[in-house]
Amino acid sequence: MTLPILLFFVFAGIAVGGALSLIFAREPIHSALALILVMVALAVLYLLMGAGFISAVQIIVYAGAIMVLFVFVIMLLNAGVENRTQHSIMARWLGIPLAVFLIGDLAYWMARGAHALPLAERSGSLAAGPVSTQDLSLHLFQSYLFPFEITSILILIAVLGAVVLARREP
Amino acid sequence: MEFVSHHAILVVSVVKIAVLLFIVLTALAYLTWFERKVVAHIQSRLGPVFTGPHGLLQPLADGLKFMFKEDVTPPGADRFVYVLAPLLSFSLAITALALIPFGPGTISILGQQTPLAIAHVSLGLLFLFAITSIGVYGVALAGWSSNSKYPLLGGLRSSAQMISYEVSLTLSVVGVLLMAGSFDFDSIIQSQSGRWLGFIPRWNLIPQIVGFLCYFTAALAETNRAPFDLPEAESELVAGFHTEYSSFKFAMFFMAEYANMITVSCLATVLFLGGWLSPLSSSWHWAWYLPSLLLILGGLATIVDGIWKMRGLARVILPFMGVVLIAVGLLCTRPGVIGVVQGPFWFLLKVFFLLFFYVWARGTLPRLRYDQLMDFGWKLLLPVALANLVITSLVVLLVNR
Amino acid sequence: MNGIPLSYFLVLSAILFGLGVLGFIFKRNIITIFMCIELMLNAVNLAFIAFSRALGQFDGLVFVFFVIVVAAAEAAVGLAIVLLISRNRRSLNIENVDEMKS
Numbered sequence: 060m061t062l063p064i065l066l067f068f069v070f071a072g073i074a075v076g077g078a079l080s081l082i083f084a085r086e087p088i089h090s091a092l093a094l095i096l097v098m099v100a101l102a103v104l105y106l107l108m109g110a111g112f113i114s115a116v117q118i119i120v121y122a123g124a125i126m127v128l129f130v131f132v133i134m135l136l137n138a139g140v141e142n143r144t145q146h147s148i149m150a151r152w153l154g155i156p157l158a159v160f161l162i163g164d165l166a167y168w169m170a171r172g173a174h175a176l177p178l179a180e181r182s183g184s185l186a187a188g189p190v191s192t193q194d195l196s197l198h199l200f201q202s203y204l205f206p207f208e209i210t211s212i213l214i215l216i217a218v219l220g221a222v223v224l225a226r227r228e229p
Numbered sequence: 230m231e232f233v234s235h236h237a238i239l240v241v242s243v244v245k246i247a248v249l250l251f252i253v254l255t256a257l258a259y260l261t262w263f264e265r266k267v268v269a270h271i272q273s274r275l276g277p278v279f280t281g282p283h284g285l286l287q288p289l290a291d292g293l294k295f296m297f298k299e300d301v302t303p304p305g306a307d308r309f310v311y312v313l314a315p316l317l318s319f320s321l322a323i324t325a326l327a328l329i330p331f332g333p334g335t336i337s338i339l340g341q342q343t344p345l346a347i348a349h350v351s352l353g354l355l356f357l358f359a360i361t362s363i364g365v366y367g368v369a370l371a372g373w374s375s376n377s378k379y380p381l382l383g384g385l386r387s388s389a390q391m392i393s394y395e396v397s398l399t400l401s402v403v404g405v406l407l408m409a410g411s412f413d414f415d416s417i418i419q420s421q422s423g424r425w426l427g428f429i430p431r432w433n434l435i436p437q438i439v440g441f442l443c444y445f446t447a448a449l450a451e452t453n454r455a456p457f458d459l460p461e462a463e464s465e466l467v468a469g470f471h472t473e474y475s476s477f478k479f480a481m482f483f484m485a486e487y488a489n490m491i492t493v494s495c496l497a498t499v500l501f502l503g504g505w506l507s508p509l510s511s512s513w514h515w516a517w518y519l520p521s522l523l524l525i526l527g528g529l530a531t532i533v534d535g536i537w538k539m540r541g542l543a544r545v546i547l548p549f550m551g552v553v554l555i556a557v558g559l560l561c562t563r564p565g566v567i568g569v570v571q572g573p574f575w576f577l578l579k580v581f582f583l584l585f586f587y588v589w590a591r592g593t594l595p596r597l598r599y600d601q602l603m604d605f606g607w608k609l610l611l612p613v614a615l616a617n618l619v620i621t622s623l624v625v626l627l628v629n630r
Numbered sequence: 631m632n633g634i635p636l637s638y639f640l641v642l643s644a645i646l647f648g649l650g651v652l653g654f655i656f657k658r659n660i661i662t663i664f665m666c667i668e669l670m671l672n673a674v675n676l677a678f679i680a681f682s683r684a685l686g687q688f689d690g691l692v693f694v695f696f697v698i699v700v701a702a703a704e705a706a707v708g709l710a711i712v713l714l715i716s717r718n719r720r721s722l723n724i725e726n727v728d729e730m731k732s
Contacts, residue, residue: 067634071642078649078669087661088310088373094665095366097646101672102359104642107634108683113694115355117675119399120698123362125668125705127369127392132709133661134373134385136716154656162648169644169677173637173684190683190691192352192412198688199695210699217703224710 066107074100087133091126098122109189237341244338245347246327253326257487258288264588271592282535282543298476303376306473310374315474315481318367322488325360328353329495330414332505332572345572346414354412357496358399361451365391367485368453375473386599387453393606394450394457400614401443404621405433405500418504428510432503439617441501443610445586448493450606452486455591459599494583495576502579505572517567520574524558527551639680646673660712660722664705671701 077100080093098121105114199207262277262284269276277284302311332345350356365388372384406412409420423431434441450457474482498504509516528551535547561570597605650673653666675694682690712722719727 063634064638067638071638074642075645075649078646078653081662081665081669082649082653082657086307087659087665088307088370090662090665092310092313092370094669095363097669098672099363101676104639104676105679108639108679110679110683110691110694111352112355113679113691115352115359116695116698118359119355119362120702121668121672123359123365124392125702127365127388128705128709129661129665130366130369130373131385131388132712134369134381136661136713136722158648158652161651162645165644165648166641169640170637173635173640189351190688195688195691199692203692203696206696210696210703214699214703217706221706221710224707225713 063107067104070100070103070107073097074104088130091129091133094129095122095126098126111189112192112195113190237339241338241341241343242347245343249326249347250323253323253488253491254484256491257484258292260487260491260584261291261483262287263584264591267585267588268592271589282539282547292480295476295480300476300478301473303473305376307374307376310370312478314367314371314374315478315485317370318364318485319481319488321360321364321367322485322492325357325492326488326495328357328414329492329499330418330504331576332569333418334572336569344415349415350413352412353414354402354406354417354500357492361398361489361492362395364485364489365395367482371474371482377473380473386459390453390457390599390602390606391451393603394447394610397443397606397610397614398447398451400611400618401440401447402500403618404437404440407618407621407625408433408436414499414504418499418506421503422506424510430503430506430508432506432508433501434503437501437617437621439613440621441497443614443617444497444501445583447606447610447614448497449587449590450602452489452493454486454490454587456594456596457602458591459596459602490584490587491580494580494587497583498576498579502583505576507571507575517571518562520570521558521561521567524561525555528554528556528558636680636684640677643673643677643680646670646676658723658725660715660724660727661709663724664708664712668701668705671697 074097077093077097081090081097084090084093098117102114102117102122105111105117265287266276266284277287280286280290302308327347328350330344330346330349335342335344337343368391369384369388372380372382372387375381375384405417409417411417411420417433421430421432425431429435449455507516531551531554532548533551535544535551539547561567647670650666650670653669654663657663657666675697678690678694678697680690682688682694715727716722721727
């Protein structure tokens with residue numbers, strides 16, 4: 060049990076625990092906090108894989124801005140406690156096993172897909188060293204320049220849309 | 230000793246963390262004293278004078294007061310979030326200081342060579358911004374969990390202000406990044422070494438003056454300090470997001486605010502003022518004795534002040550403190566210590582000046598109204614930061630051509 | 631092999647994605663459903679980065695960058711719509727907003 064694998068299990072456990080809290084929490088604000096925890100745990104996992112820049116971007120943008128937006132909306136709308144649904148008995152007895160089957164199935168096929176890769180590529184994490192930001196940005200701005208510009212227009216459209224939608228009628 | 234040599238890195242890190250924590254917490258406490266004294270003198274009064282000589286025991290009195298107050302939880306408050314908010318604020322504010330280098334090179338602790346920073350991260354700047362961007366949650370959650378109108382509004386306003394100015398804060402720093410070419414604090418400081426015309430230090434303050442001013446203004450707003458402290462001013466909204474907090478939790482918000490101030494000042498020192506670089510030419514060897522000189526002069530002043538002007542117990546304690554200061558000053562002239570002291574000395578001096586500017590701004594400038602504040606952030610500061618970015622990148626491109 | 635095997639990351643990604651789907655189907659508060667969508671996006675990001683590092687290419691990292699950006703845009707517009715719904719229907723329960731006629 061080397062240090063990277065131990066760290067992986069710790070933060071993977073935190074991520075899964077956060078995801079379970081997200082689903083089973085009764086108040087939306089607790090779900091939001093759980094999701095922030097998941098995002099931070101995932102950022103640490105990205106760091107374990109050597110993608111330092113993406114890890115920092117995840118925390119700054121995803122956990123530090125998008126989730127703040129969620130928290131603001133929850134606070135403004137005073138989203139109350141989730142009520143128990145009047146679900147049918149079949150949903151409970153059939154739903155949970157099917158849910159477990161869904162997760163197990165996905166996990167199994169993902170793991171098998173990984174084994175299909177040649178041996179050298181199966182342990183990609185720390186072996187190759189950290190990603191240099193310069194290389195990543197060269198790739199982003201040379202091969203993916205057009206999508207970059209398109210996403211900037213997309214953000215502009217989103218900002219305009221949000222402002223127009225959320226405006227109170229005079 | 231076997232344990233120490235096997236896990237040397239761990240033990241050394243713990244030692245560094247303990248030292249830094251002790252220094253920062255003491256600095257926090259005396260920053261409050263410093264602020265009260267300076268603001269008082271700006272307002273033609275004296276500030277704390279009764280608690281100890283020159284009011285120096287005021288932070289201790291405040292600390293004791295906070296500990297003995299009753300800890301009230303408002304009814305209907307969400308307990309978990311109510312306790313989490315000040316913890317989050319305070320721990321994030323202190324954590325950011327782990328990334329900052331206080332001096333050059335490496336020193337040897339317990340036989341292990343270690344840099345003068347708790348964590349040397351190659352993407353240091355980016356992670357520091359990551360830590361400060363999560364700090365918004367402390368404020369927002371505090372406002373929400375108090376289950377009361379005023380804290381909720383204060384918390385929402387305060388966190389909206391923080392995220393607005395965070396954009397300008399980050400953009401104003403990109404000019405420095407372009408010039409240094411790296412996120413690593415050590416590289417940024419190294420890129421500021423050397424001189425123009427032989428005597429002007431090559432700090433980023435001069436080419437990036439606009440960036441520095443934007444950064445400092447955005448930092449004032451980000452840390453909810455005057456003149457941007459509407460959400461927590463006493464005459465507005467009761468006390469903003471920390472209205473319903475008492476005793477130790479309130480003290481944690483209080484400490485978090487000052488810790489944020491210290492962090493932001495340290496960051497400004499690293500990015501714009503050349504970090505631990507000395508402004509004096511390195512061929513002036515007498516400059517190496519400046520730390521000792523300052524400490525000895527301070528010690529002498531304390532002794533004179535204690536014997537001449539004080540009565541009672543202070544007449545004994547102050548000269549004793551003065552003697553201690555002189556002893557430390559003499560210690561800093563020893564050949565092993567004098568090299569190590571230089572970097573942190575200049576760093577702390579610059580941070581001190583920036584903190585003085587912070588306190589000066591609080592004592593002098595009138596408060597901005599909330600809509601003026603948001604207008605300023607989005608309509609003036611952000612375009613200026615963007616313009617700085619564009620012009621800097623143009624100049625860097627042309628110079629490197 | 632002194633790294634973490636790729637399959638570990640992929641299994642974690644699958645588990646998180648599955649939990650996201652679960653939350654999406656079973657929860658009734660619109661904002662919580664939205665957060666489960668974000669959880670699914672995060673799980674997919676993890677898979678992207680894992681593969682990118684395993685194959686030694688940068689494309690996965692660039693994709694993750696774009697996913698984060700698009701998620702930001704989507705969250706902004708989506709939450710604006712949620713605000714409108716709560717203003718008009720006075721409720722955040724999806725069982726109350728499943729008809730076109732209010």
